[in-house]
Amino acid sequence: MNMDLETAGMLRDSASRYAADNYGFLQRHAVLTDPAGYSAKAWRDYAELGWLALRLPEAHGGLDADPLAVGALMEVVGSRLLMEPILASALIATGLLRSQGSAAQQAAWLPQLADGSVKLAFADAEPAGSSPCQVRAGRISGRKIAVLHGDIADRLIVSAADADHGGERRLFLVDARSDELEALRYRLVDGRGAANLHFAGVPAERLDPEDGTPAQAAVADVLDHATVASCAEALGIVRALVATTCEYLKIRKQFGRAIGTNQALQHRAVDMFLLQEEIAALTRAAQAALLLPVAERARIVSGAKAYVCTAARKVANEAVQMHGGLGITEELDVSHYFRRLMVNAALFGSRDEHFARFLAATTHSTPEGIPA
Amino acid sequence: MNMDLETAGMLRDSASRYAADNYGFLQRHAVLTDPAGYSAKAWRDYAELGWLALRLPEAHGGLDADPLAVGALMEVVGSRLLMEPILASALIATGLLRSQGSAAQQAAWLPQLADGSVKLAFADAEPAGSSPCQVRAGRISGRKIAVLHGDIADRLIVSAADADHGGERRLFLVDARSDELEALRYRLVDGRGAANLHFAGVPAERLDPEDGTPAQAAVADVLDHATVASCAEALGIVRALVATTCEYLKIRKQFGRAIGTNQALQHRAVDMFLLQEEIAALTRAAQAALLLPVAERARIVSGAKAYVCTAARKVANEAVQMHGGLGITEELDVSHYFRRLMVNAALFGSRDEHFARFLAATTHSTPEGIPA
Amino acid sequence: MTDPLDEARDKARRLRADIRSFHERVMPDDLKRKSHLHQVLGKDDYVRWMRLLNDQGWAIGHWPKEHGGQGWSLLERFTFEDELARLGCPWVIPFGVKYVGPVIYAFGSEAQKRRFLPRIATTEDFWAQGYSEPGAGSDLAALRTEAIRGEANEGDHYVVNGQKVWTTYAQWADWLFCLVKTARGEQAQKSISFVLIDMKSPGVTVKPIPTMDGYVHVNEVWLENVRVPAENLVGAEGEGWTYAKYLLKNERTAGALLGMACHALERLKALARENPSASPERTAGRIGELELRLLALEVASYQAVESMMRGTDHGGEASLIKLRGTELYQDIAEAAIDLLGLAGVAWDPAALHAASAPPLGPEDAGGIVKDHFYNRAATIFGGASEIQRNIVAKGVLGL
Amino acid sequence: MTDPLDEARDKARRLRADIRSFHERVMPDDLKRKSHLHQVLGKDDYVRWMRLLNDQGWAIGHWPKEHGGQGWSLLERFTFEDELARLGCPWVIPFGVKYVGPVIYAFGSEAQKRRFLPRIATTEDFWAQGYSEPGAGSDLAALRTEAIRGEANEGDHYVVNGQKVWTTYAQWADWLFCLVKTARGEQAQKSISFVLIDMKSPGVTVKPIPTMDGYVHVNEVWLENVRVPAENLVGAEGEGWTYAKYLLKNERTAGALLGMACHALERLKALARENPSASPERTAGRIGELELRLLALEVASYQAVESMMRGTDHGGEASLIKLRGTELYQDIAEAAIDLLGLAGVAWDPAALHAASAPPLGPEDAGGIVKDHFYNRAATIFGGASEIQRNIVAKGVLGL
Secondary structure, three states: OOOOHHHHHHHHHHHHHHHHHHOOHHHHHHHHHOOOOOOHHHHHHHHHHOHHHOOOOHHHOOOOOOHHHHHHHHHHHHHHOOOOOHHHHHHHHHHHHHHHOOHHHHHHHHHHHHOOOOOEEEEOOOOOOOOOOEEEOOEEEEEEEEEEOOOOOOEEEEEEEEHHHOOEEEEEEEEOOOOOEEEEEEEOOOOOEEEEEEEEEEEEEEOOOOOOOOHHHHHHHHHHHHHHHHHHHHHHHHHHHHHHHHHHHHHOEEOOEEHHHOHHHHHHHHHHHHHHHHHHHHHHHHHHHOOOOHHHHHHHHHHHHHHHHHHHHHHHHHHHHHOHHHHHEOOOHHHHHHHHHHHHHHOOOOHHHHHHHHHHOOOOOOOOOOOO | OOOOHHHHHHHHHHHHHHHHHHOOHHHHHHHHHOOOOOOHHHHHHHHHHOHHHOOOOHHHOOOOOOHHHHHHHHHHHHHHOOOOOHHHHHHHHHHHHHHHOOHHHHHHHHHHHHOOOOOEEEEOOOOOOOOOOEEEOOEEEEEEEEEEOOOOOOEEEEEEEEHHHOOEEEEEEEEOOOOOEEEEEEEOOOOOEEEEEEEEEEEEEEOOOOOOOOHHHHHHHHHHHHHHHHHHHHHHHHHHHHHHHHHHHHHOEEOOEEHHHOHHHHHHHHHHHHHHHHHHHHHHHHHHHOOOOHHHHHHHHHHHHHHHHHHHHHHHHHHHHHOHHHHHEOOOHHHHHHHHHHHHHHOOOOHHHHHHHHHHOOOOOOOOOOOO | OOOOOHHHHHHHHHHHHHHHHHHHHOOOHHHHHHHHOOOOOOHHHHHHHHHHHHHOOOOOOOOOHHHOOOOOOHHHHHHHHHHHHHOOOOOOOOHHHHHHHHHHHHHOOHHHHHHHHHHHHOOOOOEEEEOOEOOEOOOHHHOOOEEEEOOHHHOOEEEEEEEEEEEEOHHHOOEEEEEEEOOOOOOHHHOEEEEEEEOOOOOEEEEEEOEOOOOOOEEEEEEEEEEEEHHHEOOOOOOHHHHHHHHHHHOOOOOOOHHHHHHHHHHHHHHHHHOOOOOHHHHHHHHHHHHHHHHHHHHHHHHHHHHHHHOOOOOOHHHHHHHHHHHHHHHHHHHHHHHHHHHHOOOOHHHOOOOOOOOOOOOOHHHHHHHHHHHHHHHOOOOOHHHHHHHHHHHOOOO | OOOOOHHHHHHHHHHHHHHHHHHHHOOOHHHHHHHHOOOOOOHHHHHHHHHHHHHOOOOOOOOOHHHOOOOOOHHHHHHHHHHHHHOOOOOOOHHHHHHHHHHHHHHOOHHHHHHHHHHHHOOOOOEEEEOOEOOEOOOHHHOOOEEEEOOHHHOOEEEEEEEEEEEEOHHHOOEEEEEEEOOOOOOHHHOEEEEEEEOOOOOEEEEEEOEOOOOOOEEEEEEEEEEEEHHHEOOOOOOHHHHHHHHHHHOOOOOOOHHHHHHHHHHHHHHHHHOOOOOHHHHHHHHHHHHHHHHHHHHHHHHHHHHHHHOOOOOOHHHHHHHHHHHHHHHHHHHHHHHHHHHHOOOOHHHOOOOOOOOOOOOOHHHHHHHHHHHHHHHOOOOOHHHHHHHHHHHOOOO
16 A cells, blocks of 8 residues: 655656756746636647646556655645636546446547647536426536636536436536537636536537446545645745745845744744644644555545645635735735635635544544554 | 722722731731631731722622722732631622611611621522522521531621522521531641531521512622622732742753753743733723623623633732742742632632633623723 | 713714615625625725715715814724624725825824825725835835935936836725835935835836735835925825824724624534534534634724723734734635535636636525635735734733 | 665564563553553552563663663654554553663763663662752752762762752652762853662651642652762763763653543543533533644654654654643643533542542543643653753744
8 A cells, every 4th residue: 555655756856857847937827817727838748757647547648646756746726826727627537437437438538638639627516496307318518617727628528417217417528619518617716717517418428437336336435535635736836935935034034134043933934834733744644544454544545635735724814824924915926825715715626625524434443643 | 880999999908908917928827737727816907908898888888899899809808818717708708698687677788898897708609419408497407518608707607598488599598606506627728727518507697689670680790890809810820920930930040051041031020021021911801890780790700700710820820839949839939829729710600601601692792891 | 970972882883783784775786796706896996985984974984073084083993894794894994094094194294184185085086005025025124115216407306217016906096105215324214215106107117916816915116216296295204104004003903804704604604504514513512613803803802992092902802803813814715615516616816806606505605605715815915914913922921 | 776774663562562462461450440541550560560661671681781771763662652652551651761761871881881770671779850949940050959979088079968859659668869060160061970878868858748739749858968979970070061961861752642642632622522512512522622733743653653763853842742742641630621611620630539439520620630630740841841942942943
């Protein structure tokens, strides 16, 4: 059950180098202000770097990377705030396709995911009070909201009741450019895109897992992976915030000396650092927990997410505060990290939901912190 | 509805002077180590100073003092940690006697309360699972616990079901030295005494209010007054802790300079001070609220108590911490303040109970902070 | 014994009632709606708002009667802003009526009074404040903007060079009141003067500083060889620090976010009712703690105002009110964001200011998100929390 | 790829199982009961406890095999204390086996090793630590206790004068290991030596410092013209600071209260079940937050240990573990006091150490209260929280 430190380390190094060269603050600014909301060139680069094949089975030419390696990449994604749908397409949708696609479906789609020619998004949440999405006679009807990267996805994986087969909840593959699909596209506060979708009888291809894994179980599993990946992304952000804040404390002068000589600010910087280290430890433990069956991992995965949400917010608030007026401007990366963390916290279940799941799963026996 | 600033100010001044002269740390130490747990001499002094007649009606030679004046005295009680049953006897029991005693009972007992010849305690709480206290044929049976100053009280006011009159809950006056009364006497963590009482058919005199005020209403009213008085006591303690901590920060040297030159400690001292000021403001507002009917005062009285509990604890924790090792020793007043606050927080309803009462009473309309 | 504050309390109570009635009957629906949705107001909106207030005699209610005001007590003044904010009304732009106006009537020349005060009352002139500079935010002694008295042949004027920053709504301003250095090498506080600069003067450049809510509230103001007539010096040269302190003393309660916090908390409670969350007890407990902190802020604020009026204040009250109010307001905003869930992040800052409905959540979701962003500045601007704590540590605790 | 730590993990897992079995089968019931009720243990109890551990080979399990130990890895060492604490076992008194023992086997003479090590392993000698002085708590450079090398005609010895403070269990100690100044005027760190002082020596006086739990854990130790044979100097003169740092490095995880926090939290959860409070949801939420912090502490602690073993530690781990562990442990204790209600205050500290039942509440109420009191010291002793933050600020963040 050991994870592969070496692969993770190599991935972290190469991703950091790429992002440092290609995704600096100003380079990112160009992506942010581009109407597309992402960089098609960067997306091609990711494919070349193998990032989009990270979760693909080795049989399909992928790396079949473990959560540690995925986390290494996601930390870099966080540290430079990459805008492309790595999480939505290369991790979540790819994971669903691996688990729920038939051999033929995998053979058809996985290569296109790996080479970047298809961007997938997962449409799951539905607006309160609307009738649930349903597939009848191979066509899907209903509404989905807040589909991350649903604005630029080529195809969608959509959860819906399969009225053709007794109403069981299943996953379906849908062409995002279908005429019967109406999309309200918008940006999130961190600049990434999303969409609310209205399906009015869109042709839908059902995913048919060879091993009959229920769709609900597959979704739960993939969302746990996504949750932990978002913790790693938060870790990357938090490390960047702690580093930039410490740097600012050394540079910025007030009343004739660096503000970092003030003990009150020093101690608060230390508290930020401690939170960073806890986020790192919990993320690492949650990555290890992903190798366990779903039931046994709930406590650590949800505990990590709940703790990371609160801790990362504290770090972001302090980073803004210690940068003074600069902290709230568009012109400094701090406010961008702040906004990305907001989105992160709202994705894949709220802090309260994960806290409740953590508590429900809590019984104390052996220490769980010992990485397997 | 204005309270009398002048009387309160005079009382505060004279009480402060008395306590400074007669209740210094070493003088108090003698009281603390005395088996009686209180100073009979101080008690006589309080009677002479008029403190024990503070809540007596003017018709009985009392001051009929308003909550502001009571608070002024209680602040001094807190600032010097007086050990005598001012709160239990002169405020709570006296208040109950005023409200529930017949004219004859008031005439019989109030003078003895005022001159200090009788110390009263109020026995209300009962152990979980025991059958409730009951009076039958004029004799009381049952158990009471945690009776504040029940160890030294001459008489007790006891709440019990009046089986002679349909089981209504009423208050009774009982001789604390009765043969049929078994007492387990003990000290609380702050050195004040208390008792668990077992009544085995103790003769009990029923209090018979002229105006028929139900006992429950009278108890609720008096406990509100006691709650606010305990906030004032906490304020006195907190002021002492903030002052002594600031003093220590100026005196204590480490690494060649006063530790108070460290900005981190300065900012924490400021936070202690801010809590002190909030405790003062809430206590003041709660005092004014006591002039309102019970239903209208619940929000502020319980809000104050809930906030004061938490705020005072933070101050005490910080005071201990900033005094370093000295903070946890018997030999410094800080640890004594710490322990008194613990007892205070546990009396008259927990933080959670008051918080719940505050919330239940909360509806926002006009600002309530404007003192009437 | 009659409390000498009783009269002020009565007046404040009446003022509060009048404001409610004004809000119900006089305030135009479109302005109410914009304000209710926390949409960004433009200059036109603000000017209209300030004039509405002035029509009631309130815009300069705190000015002495001799200058056209109502001579409000501090309690009335505090109540005025508190109640407006509780009702969710727009910000009372302070730069003219609250900041520079009183400095002019207290220290200005008769000509300055005649020229500026009437136009301040009616917001015919829109004012901005030129205090902060890069490197001199909380530390005014580090000011570097210089005003050099011109040569005789150039007339009686100053030539001003320097850069101001964080200047709120400078993009709309007609005038800038400005702290400048009029002497070199001297003790910092004796070298600072208070001048009034026409924003149309050649050499004045305003550069917006977009904030993370996607809007421009604050600006850099560059002053390059700006000629300022000597008659625009307020009071005496080298006394600018004194006037700034006077202004600050008038504004001791300016950092209070009591009314705004109260309004935001009411909205939060409504949100909780609208969106029953996965953990209603946790939400109720969290809101309850905010409610309790609001009670503490409320009683502390009003008692602070009364202490100031009695002259029994210890000097730390303004810091207390600002620290607690800003922390509380920010925490209420965070709770609202959490309750909104995805609706709290589904909004491009660049689109936050459009009047269109947000893609998810209630109609005011965008306004709530916007406020959450900009109000991170509440603990930074107007004397950062760190500075407030320094002030109390030194000034009150003697550390 | 095999992880080089796999073997250590396996061993630690086996050790943990052995400890549980020991606790279940070997540990005497009376000691278990005392410990379970958090009663104060006397010297006899502790000596018995340490010998029980030594019988298992555990008291000096962390010593190298050549000195009779088992050569435990850091992970085993950490696991050992963690698991004992989780089971609610008594404190493993560190002064002999953990503090002075390793200094003696690393830097002591052969004679010292022969004389002291066996008696340390069996706790035949009870040791105390003489570091802190009044005015030199966290600041060892301010040490003032002096050791002057005696004249030749008085034999080869030092004369020690000074005062130590906060000396834990000095009232029971046979020996004191002590930092003293052996040179004046030199750079502080070069003037400090490490000496072993027989507590029976004339001139040694122990004065108890009662703490607010009504007990004596700590003492002042006065040293007046105490003759210390030169053979009791460890290593070289002026190298005391080096040895103290070595000791400290060995004890990097000593501040961890993980196991104690875990045990206290289990007790807290039981208390909550026994006394359903007025607000069970609030209590559940509060306990849940503590549980979550415990999880964070747990994973951070074990990962810190592994980083130290891999040599990838940044140096701030010990501070993190101590800060978080002590804060958490104190907060758990506060929650327990709140749950106990009146039972949490109905106990005279002077009576807390009696074996009698408390007047209110569960049988262990007194122990819970006592621990709450004494554990306020957790954030003060052994490097106060403020010092820990200073260390991280300078050492890790470079501020």
